[in-house]
Amino acid sequence: MNSVAGTGLARAVGRLRGSGRSAIGRWFVIAVPYFWLALFFLVPFLIVLKIAFSNIQLSMPPVEPIVTWAGDKVFQLRLHFSNFTFVFGDDLYRAAFLNSLQVAGISTLFALLIGYPMAYGIARAPGTWRNILFLLVVLPFFTSFLLRVYAWMGLLGRNGPINGVLLKLGIVAEPLQLLQTDFAVYLGMVYSYLPFMVLPLYTAIEKLDLTLLEAAADLGCRPTKAFFKITLPLTKEGVFAGCLLVFIPAVGEYVIPALLGGPDTLMIGRVVWDEFFGNRDWPVASALAIVLLVILAGFVLLLQKVQAREKEAA
C-alpha cells in the first residue's frame, strides 16, 4: 500500500513541479481551496480545541483564556484536562456516544438496504428514465433540510395523515404514538441521508461492466449468486463511500433527534447543544465535540486501512 501511494504521490509531485508559469498556476489552483479549508475549518477547529482545554468563567465568552500574562516576563499556558476527565467519567456522555453510534449504525444499514436496490434500479434503467429517477433522488435537496424534518413531524403526529389513514381503515383503534419515538428518529435519519447513500452506489454500479455478469451466467452462475460473487464485490467502493457519507453526519446529527425523538432519545449532538446553550458550559461542549471528531476520524482511518489492504492484495 505504501509503495503504491508513494509512487502516486511522486508522480503527482512530478507533475506539479513542471516549470515556469504553468507550475505556479497549478500550485495556485491547489492552494486556493486549501486556504479556504484552513481559514474556515482548521482555524475554527483550533478555537474549539482551545476552548476544550479552557475553564468555565462568568464572562463573554464564558471561558477563561488559556494563555495569560502572569507578569514578570512570564506567559502562562494553562491547559485544563478536567473537561475530558469529566466527559469520560460521566455515564451520561458514554451512553450518549454509544447511543449515537448505534442509531447512526442502524440507520446506515437501513439506508444501504434501501439504497442499493434503488441505485441498482436507476443504473440499469433505460436512458431517459435514468435521468428522471436520478433527478428524483436529488430533488429533496431543493427544499430545506429543516423543512423536510418538520414535514415528517406533521406526517407522524397524532392527528397526522398516517394515523388518520390507520384509523379510517380500522387497523388501530387509537392514534399511534409515532412522533417522539426511536422509530421516528430512524425514519428521519434514513429518509434524510438516503441520497448520500444512493449517489456513490449509483456511480459504482453504473461503472460495472455488464458483460461480467453475462460471463458469470455463461459459466453456470445463477443471477442471485452472480450478484454476491460479482456485482457486490465490484461495487464495494461505492458501499464504503455511501456508508461513510451517511454514518459520519448521522453520528453527530442534532436536528432529527431533537425534532422527531422523544425526551429520552439521547444523542451526542443534542448533548453538545444542551451543554453549549443550556448550561453555557462551552469547555465541556467543546471537549465532547473533540472526542466525537476523534472517534469518527478513527472510523475513517480504519476503513481506509481496510481498503488499502484490499488494494494491496489485488
Next chain:
Amino acid sequence: MSSSPAERAPAPAATAPYVRIDRLTKRFGEFVAVNQVSLEIPRGEIFCLLGGSGCGKTTLLRMLAGFEVPSEGAIYIDGVDVTQVPPYERPVNMMFQSYALFPHMTVAQNVAFGLRQDSVPRAEIEARVTEMLALVQLAGYEKRKPHQLSGGQRQRVALARALVKRPKLLLLDEPLGALDKKLREQTQFELVNLQEKLGVTFVIVTHDQEEAMTLAARIGVMRAGQILQVGTPTEIYEFPNSRFVADFIGSVNMTEGRLVDDAPDHVRIDCPQLGGTVYVDHGVSSPPDAQVSVAIRPEKFQLSRDRPPQQDNLLSGVVTGIAYLGDVTRYLVRLPTGFVLKVTAPNVFRHEERLAHDETVWIHWHASAAVVVTR
C-alpha cells in the same frame, strides 16, 4: 500451409449435425437483426460467422449462448432443444471479445469459477485448472490478477476459463480482435491446435476475413441478418455465389456485363467497362442476354510488356498506380475505357525491371479466372 484447417478432412457427413439452427429470427422492435437463419455444424468443426458490423453475427452468437431469446426458430445442440434454456444451464461457453475476466479474482479463481458453480470437488477443480493453464501456457500465473497480465495472456485466461468446463460448444466473439498483428498470427495457429487437441466444436464470430480464413473449416458470410453463403475458405474466395460475397472477401475487380455467347461449356460476356468480352470456360445458368456481374481477383491477372499470344481475355492499359509491398506489388491499370483495374503481381525475382508509372502493359487472365454472379 499443410496444417491449414481448410485442408483438413471434413467430419463424416453421415453423422447428424451437432449444432442445428432452425429458421432462427431475432427482432429488436422493428429491426430484424437475424432473419430466418438455418445452419448445421458438425461435431468438432471450427465454424466462422463472418460479416460487417450490424450484420447480425453477434446476435446469432448471443442466441447460441442464451443471452438473447430468439423471436422465432429453434436451436438444437447434440439433438437437444436449448432454445429456451437460460445461459447458466447451457452446455455452451463463450469467450467474450473484451474477455470479461473478473477483475477482483486471480487467474486461477477466474478459471475455477465455472467449475465452482457446478460444485466440482475441490481437488478436481485444482487439477483441472492447473491442467488448463498449462495447456494455454500460463502455468505459474495462477496468483496474478487480470490487470497484471498482457493482452495476449488475458486472451489465454479467457480461453482457459471458457474451455475448463469442457463445453459441447465454444463460442468465440472476435477472439483475436484485441491483439496486435504479430500476436494474432501466432495465436490463431495456437487456437487451431488447441481445438484439434480438445475436439470441441467452435463457433467464431469475426469481421476479419483473414482471421476467418485461417481459423475456420467453414465460413458463413452474413449480411443484413442472413447467411449468404456457407463454404470452405477456398469455396468462399474462389467461388462466391453473389456480388456481395465476392466483394466482401478479399479484393476484387467487379464489372457488369451481358451474356452474349451462351454454350454449355463456355460463355462470353460483353463488358463495356472493360471494352471487350470476357471468356469463361464453364457454362452459367442464366438465359442469353442476361445482365450478370463479372468478378476477377487482382492476383488472377498476368501483366506483361509484350503482347501475349492469346486472343481471349486480353486487354491493354496504362499503369497509374504502384504500391510495392515486398512480397507482391499492387498496380492500378487504367483501360482505354477509363475503367481502372486492380492488379497484384508477385515479386518473383529480386533483380527485375519493374513496371513504371505511365507504362503501357498487357493484361491477360485465364479462362477460369473470372467469376460470374447473377445476384
